[in-house]
Amino acid sequence: MPGELLAIRDATKYFGGLEAVSGVTLQVADGEVLGLIGPNGAGKSTLFNLITGVYAPDRGEVRFKNRKISGCKPHQVVAAGIARTFQNIRLFANMTALENVMIGRHVRTRSELAEALLRTPGFKQEEKAIQDYARSVLDLVGLLKAGNDLVKNLAYGDQRRIEIARALATEPSLLLLDEPTAGMNPTESAEVMGLMGVIKRKGIAIIVIEHQMDVVMNISDRVAVLDYGKKICEGSPFEVQKDPKVIEAYLGA
Amino acid sequence: MKLPISKPYLMSGVLLLLLVWPFLWGGDNAYALYIACLIGIYTILCLGLNITIGYTGLLDLGFMAFYAIGAYTAAILSIHGVSFWLTLPVCVLVGGGVRYLLGLPVLKLRGDYLAIVTLAFGEIVRLVANNTVGLTNGPKGLPRVGEKISEIRLFGWSLNDTIHFYYLILAFVLLAVLVSHRLEHSRLGRAFVAIREDELAAELSGIHVARVKSVAFVISGMFGALAGAIYAHWIGFVSPEMFTFWESVFLVAMIVVGGMGNIGGVVLGVILLVGVPEILRSTLGAKFVDYRMLVFGVVMVAVIIFRPQGLIPSKRRSLELHTPEAE
Structure with missing residues (x-):
């Protein structure tokens, strides 16, 4: 893939008997915004934790700028150029x-x-x-x-x-945002979206976990959908919205 | 809190007061000087402990172990005629080295678990001092009969009076304050505080948490050993019962009452908790002397209820907010 920044291959993480992330393969290109969606408990935050070195994958690997980073300590991952925010705000x-x-x-x-x-x-x-x-x-x-x-x-x-x-x-080249608009009113959400646009124009790639569909569909170049730890769909926002598997995952048809 | 005078003036005033302090007491100053020296020693100890508890948030309940290590190392070297000025850096290195080795397994633990393990280490050091009779003379303490901890010599003078030790201790207290202050306002010091506030977020913001914690742990151990080495030379005697668990708890209490993570707060905590019981001892009169620990306990409970963040809470420094371009 030209300009490939992050490559996750077959990443798998078990918590006891539960397969929280199951054989996920995913790429992010330089400067790209990838929306990561899926129902609660789908493994989105666990995937972030695998990328940032909080957990090491039980199977598969994560490569960043053509270097293997799975197995590195979180601070080494930051040094390599990946930064993140948290689902529940974690400030000092x-x-x-x-x-x-x-x-x-x-x-x-x-x-x-x-x-x-x-x-x-x-x-x-x-x-x-x-x-x-x-x-x-x-x-x-x-x-x-x-x-x-x-x-x-x-x-x-x-x-x-x-x-x-x-x-x-x-100074990251990839920014992971874990539900940046959670609990915000529409005005605040719009501000965060604007900020994400600014970050993108600086050439920083973003993976964003988001539940507000208008935000995801607006900002993302591509969207990947997780359900029960598996990637069930990936494509342009338009394609993903039409995918029957996605509709089923969300509506439980 | 707004001070009526600016900080440099206040600091100069305090320094001047400390310099002339021994002469404010006329002829009969031995007791006042003794208390002042004791407060000084405890200040060095608590500033050291403040680096782990106050800045980095690592609860250490066995800090007296490092005071003991410093004191015993100093006593043993000094009995064999090693000069104080060589003994002191050796003690600091030994204290820091032991602290580093202790940190390797222990710093993986957090919160309550770390507290328990450090508590146990404090007891281990005391018991080793009590039982390795060949090295430490056991419960009878050092020096043995017929031995002597050698005097400190400085530019051909012998330091053998309390007033000499007063100025020696004062110099090291000022050094400890300077080191604490510079540390606090540095890249490393900010990393300490970040770890205290949220360890995981600190690691995921790029801080090598294990390493930074180890640095904090080692520096504080060095402070402890330094204080111990000075104490051994001043009092001229070390024995295991000086380094009990109660003493370690007492140090934590001084920091908590004064204000964790605040240099001024720590100093105030030491003055109150070391100084006040002594003053109560001399003022309450024979009938009430037995109640002084009760008074003391009530004061501590009151502080914790009414001012849980300590008498002088830790405060973050304000920084310039104008960007060069914005102006």
Whole structure:
């Protein structure tokens, strides 16, 4: 596949006797937006966990930029260029919004204990660069003015965007969004969709798990459908909507 | 909380007060100096423990083990005539090294489990000190009869008075505060706090959690060993009963009451919990001395009920928010 960024081959994960993800094969091209849908418990989040190294697949492999990443630690996967958000917001609640985003820079910076204690010129320079970068990302998601607020005091929709900003600060080439519009009203959803457009125009590929069909159909180049851990359908948003297997999975016909 | 004066002035004032402190007590200052030194030692210990508990969120209930390791290493080396200035870095390295080895299996555990295992390690160290008579002289402590922990010599002077130790300890307290402060506002320090807040999210934001935790753990062990080494030279005696589980709990209490993750809070916690019982001892009068631990307990319960985040809660620093282009 030309410009192939991520290739999942036959990925399988068991939880005890349950096959949570079962022989899933899936590709993502450079800069592509892939919508990942399916009923609750279909294995979408588990697939994210397989890609990001939270779990190692029991069978199959995940390759990213032609390198095998399954079996790597999550922080190594981030370093390789994959960042994610979580279904239930997972921010550093007692840190400021700006600091949360600065954490995303950790993987792209290197100052260690000695530099921190001696406050070397290199340390100060890097610290400034971390802050500058974090500010620019915060500005991108439209939350620069909230930078010094503790994230636990921010509104729900803003917290979602801080999470996206933290992921973007790691300079990913692939961003995994796990239900970014969950619990949002239509206005907030539209804002997140707009943000996803901005991210896409930066050339960052996205896999998005989403339940709001209008969001998925609008933003995705391609859609893949999971049901009971298996990929049952893949194609353009239009094709997927018409597929009888998808309709059956959702309506339980 | 808004301070009536700016922070640099406040800091200079506190420093000045600390420097002239021994002279505020006229001739009869031995007891006041003793308390001040004790507070200093505990401050170094608690700032060390604060790195694991306060910043990184790793509950350690056996921190006295590293104080003991520092104190015993110092005592043993010093009895054999090794200079304090060589003993000190050796103690710090031994403390850090043991802490690293302990961390390898233990840091895979979280929360309550980590607390239990560190508690057990604290007891192991105390029991080893109690039972390896050949090395530690067991419950009778070091130095043995006829031996002596050698004096600290500095530029040809011997440090043999409490006032000398007051300034020595003060210097190391200031160093501990400086290290804590610089650590807190660094890439590494932010990673500590991120791990405390959400370990999985930290790992998935690119932090090598296992490594960063290990660094936090080792630095705190070094603080503990440093405090122990100074203490052994100051008091001139070490025995296993100084390093009980109760003492480790006491350290955690100082940090919790003062304010986890806040340097000023930790210092305040130490002053209150080390200083206040001593002041109560000298002011309550003979009849009430037995009740001082009761008073103390009530104060602690009150703090936890009315101010669970500690007297001076941890606070995040505000940073400049203007992007260069935006201006």
